[in-house]
Amino acid sequence: MKSGVRPLVLIGAGHAHVVVLRSWLRTGFRPPEGSMLITPDRYGWYSGMMPGLIAGRYRLDQCRIDMIELCERCGIDLIQDRVRGLDADNQQITLESGRHEQGRWLSLNVGSAPPSPDINAASIEVLPAKPFPILVEAWRRWRAEGAPPSVAVLGGGAAAFELAMALQASLPGTSVRLISGSELLHGHHPRVQRKARGLLREYRIDLTENRHVTRVQGKALYEDDTSLGVTDASVVATGAGAYAWPCKSGLACEEGFISIDATLRSISHRNLFASGDCAALPATPHAGVYAVRQGEILADNLRAALLRGSMKLYHPQPRALALLATGDGRALLSYGPLTAHNRLLGRWKDHLDTRFIEG
Ligand SMILES: Cc1cc2nc3c(=O)[nH]c(=O)nc-3n(C[C@H](O)[C@H](O)[C@H](O)COP(=O)(O)OP(=O)(O)OC[C@H]3O[C@@H](n4cnc5c(N)ncnc54)[C@H](O)[C@@H]3O)c2cc1C
Known part of the structure; x- marks a missing residue:
């Protein structure tokens, strides 16, 4: 790892990043040493099961994925913290703890929060x-x-x-x-x-x-x-309502969501990927099923970015x-x-x- 600059920083334990890590495990791809995931919560929560959990039909451990274990198996550092600011031009992030991190490649999968009265x-x-x-x-x-x-x-x-x-x-x-x-x-x-x-x-x-x-x-x-x-x-x-910090970072955004193209990269900052609810792509609703499908393409494209390969294109399914x-x-x-x-x-x-x- 070049001093201080991480090869890859994954931000958020959303559905897409879970799919990425699992895909890399399945295919045997090891991201370069120093790659990291930042998430405030040790678990990745599966939205499809949340209503079942609240209905009392599932236990907690049936609805979430342990990211510490998943990252360990992938050889990725996990930092339990929350990003509060991003300088997109310098690919530098500031965490709630005050810590700073810089990545050669960044990938945001931080979801959304419902607009509140x-x-x-x-x-x-x-x-x-x-x-x-x-x-x-x-x-x-x-x-x-x-x-x-x-x-x-x-x-x-x-x-x-x-x-x-x-x-x-x-x-x-x-x-x-x-x-x-x-x-x-x-x-x-x-x-x-x-x-x-x-x-x-x-x-x-x-x-x-x-x-x-x-x-x-x-x-x-x-x-x-x-x-x-x-x-x-x-x-x-x-x-889905967008978090404020990604759009204060200099990234091109649409209604608060990060504008991406079919490679799932920001249209303004090509070393930054965004997927799931935090991203804006035509004909792509903010829903977990789309985040999961994007995860499959994201796994390939992040690998391509790290190995200088060619990128795949994500095509949203017309109807879910x-x-x-x-x-x-x-x-x-x-x-x-x-x-x-x-x-x-x-x-x-x-x-x-x-x-x-x-x-
Ligand atoms: C009750 C409920 C049920 C739903 N059921 C369905 C369903 O059945 N099917 C469906 O398609 N959609 C469903 N949805 C919508 C679904 O929740 C979202 O579309 C989906 O979760 C988006 O996934 P994502 O990958 O973008 O991120 P998410 O799964 O939302 O995950 C975001 C991750 O980013 C982390 N994060 C957030 N902020 C930061 C930060 N600042 N720094 C670092 N990490 C951060 C979070 O802790 C989390 O790990 C449901 C929504 C709700 C509320």
């Missing part, structure tokens, strides 16, 4: 759905010490729907409400939306659509000045099949106009998710 003197817990450890910790406390009488889940996408169903399943004394800023499951076929609304009714989850909670004051939820009622706790699952967990062992299928909801689909989802965790 303004919280003015909230007397309730307002929990982001991501990063996962925060929500998981609160949920475990609720189970151990008593849950709030009511919880409002904010958001109307697949994650918000699944979390509302999961909380209802695992917190029997709590009344769960779902407040969606758009119509429920916007972008899914109306048949899927109808089925999802029916399931919420069946499980007595109150649904409010086309209302965007902009403010939490005390226990009260507001859309601007219009009251949307009160709640004892709130879980924010409003989709979605299996939404409904907290009861069943799953709701959404694939264009096709929909179904049953236990067999639940078992299929369990199988796919477990297969990912087991590598």
Whole structure:
């Protein structure tokens, strides 16, 4: 390693980086000595299983990957810390501990956090759905010490729907409400939306659509000045919002996300890769399934970068099949106009998710 400059710095233990490390293990590729991964959490959490965990259907250790062990097997240093700043021109990063690192190649896979309403003197817990450890910790406390009488889940996408169903399943004394800023499951076929609304009714989850909670004051939820009622706790699952620091770094960004091309490299800084939720690429939604697919190409392209080989191109799949967990062992299928909801689909989802965790 040239003094001080790491050959490769991976930032974030997201889905894509997990796939990269596993691919290198499988193919026997060893990254150059001094390569490192920076992650604040020792675990890589698998998003597909989070609703199942919250529903009480999985144990913690079934839903996460031990990055210390994975890095050790790959011969990569793991630094448990959080990046708080990046100087893209000099490929230098600053960590929360104050430490600095510089990489010949950088790869960002830091995910996203849901956009939050303004919280003015909230007397309730307002929990982001991501990063996962925060929500998981609160949920475990609720189970151990008593849950709030009511919880409002904010958001109307697949994650918000699944979390509302999961909380209802695992917190029997709590009344769960779902407040969606758009119509429920916007972008899914109306048949899927109808089925999802029916399931919420069946499980007595109150649904409010086309209302965007902009403010939490005390226990009260507001859309601007219009009251949307009160709640004892709130879980924010409003989709992917970009972290601020990557775009303050000099990288070209689009709506806060790092603009990349099909090689998964920044369009402005060619020694920097970005993948998963933190990246912006046309026709590529911010979802775990896309991050996983990008991981396969990223593994090859990082290796090509380190060995001066040629890069592969990532082509997003035109349409992804979605299996939404409904907290009861069943799953709701959404694939264009096709929909179904049953236990067999639940078992299929369990199988796919477990297969990912087991590598
Ligand atoms: C409840 C829920 C369920 C979901 N279910 C699904 C699903 O079934 N299918 C699907 O396709 N999508 C699902 N999603 C969306 C999915 O979570 C994201 O699209 C996916 O996690 C993105 O993966 P990623 O690889 O970009 O990063 P992530 O998996 O989000 O990981 C980011 C990593 O970066 C680390 N990190 C963050 N900031 C820093 C920093 N400053 N420095 C260093 N490291 C940092 C984090 O600790 C984490 O390890 C779900 C989302 C939620 C909230």
